[in-house]
Every structure is written in C-alpha cells, then in structure tokens.
Amino acid sequence: xxxxCYEDLETGFRLAPVDKGRISTSHIMRWSAAVENxxxxxxxxxxxTEHDKLPDVLINxxxxxxxxxxxxxxxxxxGGWLWKMKFRYKKxxxxxxxxxxTAEVTDRQVVAGLGFVTLRILLLNQKxxxxxxxxxxxxxxxxxxxxxPYPFVKKPEYQDIRLPADx
Amino acid sequence: xxxxxxxxxxxxxxxGMTGTPKVAHMPLERDSLRRFxxxxxxxxxxxxxxxxxxxxRYGGIVATPLYPVHAFRSPAGSADRLNTVQADPDxxxxxxxxxxxxxxxxxxxxxxxxxxxxxxxxxxxxxxxxEICIATPKYANVQLKHGKSGSMLLVTIETEYRxxxxxxLLVNVQTLIWR
Numbered sequence: 001x002x003x004x005c006y007e008d009l010e011t012g013f014r015l016a017p018v019d020k021g022r023i024s025t026s027h028i029m030r031w032s033a034a035v036e037n038x039x040x041x042x043x044x045x046x047x048x049t050e051h052d053k054l055p056d057v058l059i060n061x062x063x064x065x066x067x068x069x070x071x072x073x074x075x076x077x078x079g080g081w082l083w084k085m086k087f088r089y090k091k092x093x094x095x096x097x098x099x100x101x102t103a104e105v106t107d108r109q110v111v112a113g114l115g116f117v118t119l120r121i122l123l124l125n126q127k128x129x130x131x132x133x134x135x136x137x138x139x140x141x142x143x144x145x146x147x148x149p150y151p152f153v154k155k156p157e158y159q160d161i162r163l164p165a166d167x
Numbered sequence: 168x169x170x171x172x173x174x175x176x177x178x179x180x181x182x183g184m185t186g187t188p189k190v191a192h193m194p195l196e197r198d199s200l201r202r203f204x205x206x207x208x209x210x211x212x213x214x215x216x217x218x219x220x221x222x223x224r225y226g227g228i229v230a231t232p233l234y235p236v237h238a239f240r241s242p243a244g245s246a247d248r249l250n251t252v253q254a255d256p257d258x259x260x261x262x263x264x265x266x267x268x269x270x271x272x273x274x275x276x277x278x279x280x281x282x283x284x285x286x287x288x289x290x291x292x293x294x295x296x297x298e299i300c301i302a303t304p305k306y307a308n309v310q311l312k313h314g315k316s317g318s319m320l321l322v323t324i325e326t327e328y329r330x331x332x333x334x335x336l337l338v339n340v341q342t343l344i345w346r
Contacts, residue, residue, distance in 0.1 A: 020208055027206075027208075030205070030206045031206040031207070033202075033206075034202045034203050034205075034206035035203070035206075035237045036240050036241065036248075038248060038249060038252075038260035038261070038262075039259055039260050039261050040252075040259055040260040041259070044260075047259070051257060051259075052259075061283065062236075062237070063206070063207065065233060065286070066207040066209070066231060066233055067207070069231060069232055069233045070207065070209045070211075070231070073211075073231075073232065074211070078223065078224075081290070082232060082290055083289060083290060084287070084288065084289050084290075085286075085287070085288050085290075086285060086286065086287040086288070087285060087286060088284070088285040089283060089285075134285075147224075150224045150225070150292070151291050151292035151334065151335075152290070152291050152292070153291070154289075154291070163287065166285070
C-alpha cells in the first residue's frame with residue numbers, strides 16, 4: 001500500500017471511517033473479560049437498570065477509546081503516527097447500539113520536515129448521535145521527505161503544535 | 168452541623184505528588200494480545216502476524232498504541248477482586264486497587280460524585296511482546312472551582328507509561344471531576 005503523505009491530507013479530507021456495527025452484550029462481555037473489568041454496569045442487566053438506574057448495560061468507555069485510536073492509526077497508514085488524542089464522553093452507549101467512528105482533517109502544518117494534521121474525531125451511533133468527540137494530531141511524511149521516526153520523539157520545534165480547545 | 172466550605176489551599180498540597188510506579192506483573196504475551204485485539208475488533212496484522220510485523224518499522228509484534236493503560240491485571244495469588252460482590256450484593260464489582268493511579272494518595276474532601284472529565288494522550292512507542300509496562304502517576308493539578316451549580320474539584324492526573332528499560336510509551340492526562 002502506498003504511504004499516505006501530507007499532500008494527501010488536505011483540510012476537509014475524511015479518513016476511512018471505522019464501522020463496528022451493532023455492539024451486543026456479548027461484545028461488551030468479551031471486552032470486559034479481556035481487560036478484567038468487572039464493573040457490573042457492563043454485564044449485569046439487573047444491576048445496571050435497577051441499582052444504577054441505567055437504561056441498559058453500558059458499552060465501556062475504555063473500549064470506545066480504542067475505536068478512535070484504530071480510526072486514526074489505520075487512516076494515517078503504516079508510515080504515519082498518531083501522536084496526540086483527546087476526547088470527551090458526551091453520551092452513554094448501550095448494548096444494541098451500532099457504533100462507527102469518523103475523522104476529518106481540520107488543520108495542517110509542516111514543522112521540521114514532517115506533516116502534522118489535526119483531525120476532528122467522532123464516535124456516532126445508529127441515530128447519528130455523537131457519543132464521544134475529540135481531536136487528534138497525526139504525523140505523516142511529506143512526499144519525498146524523510147520517514148516519521150519510530151519511536152516518535154517530541155522535538156522542541158513541536159511545542160506549539162497543540163490539540164484544539166474543547167468545543 | 169454544616170460541613171465547612173472547601174478552600175483552594177486545602178488541595179494545593181497534592182499538586183506534584185507522585186504515586187509509586189505500578190509494574191505489570193507479566194510481560195506482554197501474544198495470547199493476551201490476541202484476546203485484546205479480538206475484543207476491540209482490530210484485525211491489524213501487526214498484532215498477530217510475526218513475519219509481517221518483523222518487516223514493519225516495529226521489528227516484531229507490538230500491542231495497540233493504547234494497550235499500556237490495560238496492561239495491569241491481578242497477579243495470580245492476589246486477593247479475589249470479586250470478593251466484594253460476594254460480601255455485598257449491591258457492590259459494583261470494582262476495586263479500589265483498580266487503575267494505574269491507585270497508588271496516589273487519596274484526596275480528602277467532602278465531594279462524593281466522580282465524573283470523567285476527559286483524556287488527553289500522547290503516544291511515542293508501542294509496547295512489544297516480551298516487554299513489561301510500568302505506569303507512574305502524578306497529580307498534575309488539583310483545582311477547586313465554584314460554579315452556578317456549586318463547587319467542584321478538578322483533578323488532573325498525568326500518568327507516564329514506560330517499558331522496564333525506561334522507554335516512554337505514552338502519557339495519559341486524565342481529568343476527574345468531583346462534585
């Protein structure tokens with residue numbers, strides 16, 4: 001696959017979305033078991049609805065973070081690097097919701113020979129409601145320029161490259 | 168008797184306090200990683216295909232960039248974390264030793280309700296198979312705020328995740344809101 005370069009990521013460009021489909025209680029249980037998160041609001045319907053007065057068991061916020069990471073990682077390709085990410089939870093997601101993540105380039109700049117793109121990142125449900133929102137900064141090479149170093153190293157020249165304030 | 172109004176100076180002493188580094192009891196294993204990436208539904212070959220990963224810039228199988236925050240599990244022989252559920256049918260199943268920042272001193276306050284105010288993460292490197300993750304938390308800021316709906320305590324915890332060799336993996340800045 002061709003390396004994704006700074007020149008490919010104009011402002012307004014949308015990365016390929018990540019669509020996880022309908023997230024069932026089985027998916028939630030699989031995640032809770034994988035990370036040994038035993039909080040009952042994620043798998044015990046009676047506890048979630050009767051004790052904690054929630055509408056259903058909740059899809060874990062920690063799981064949703066990884067969907068956003070995958071979105072940017074995959075969207076920047078094998079030569080890019082997800083440097084920074086911030087997000088806030090706006091709404092609960094419950095068992096049975098269908099979730100997909102989107103990212104759009106909102107700003108870009110070249111610093112010290114590398115391309116830095118700011119992305120608006122969203123996690124949406126089947127009703128197009130935003131449940132998690134934030135921003136990311138990805139680093140990609142310039143066409144014909146040096147590769148993004150791995151491990152990524154923060155240089156003094158990058159100090160003014162900041163994530164946007166919350167909206 | 169009414170509780171005294173909290174004052175900003177009550178909380179300033181916490182700023183800069185660092186917790187004991189939390190060391191994952193096991194190095195990253197391929198099978199744990201398999202379960203993890205299946206659960207997040209990410210089929211990137213970097214996470215399971217050795218030949219593919221060797222040919223990448225990573226030089227071998229690595230975990231997802233955000234994996235280190237989940238690298239800490241209960242070691243064999245430790246207290247059963249589900250004891251609380253047996254003892255109390257209303258227990259929520261969580262444990263006070265959960266989380267990478269559990270070693271920070273508890274902030275004494277009358278605030279009861281905890282909300283997640285968001286995360287800001289910087290990534291530098293992925294944890295590789297065979298490496299051990301170490302997390303060191305710090306109170307970056309503890310700030311009392313007064314709003315229309317009353318007082319709240321904004322607690323910013325900055326946690327550095329490194330390998331046992333000291334390589335920086337990521338920095339997670341989490342804001343907690345106590346009301």
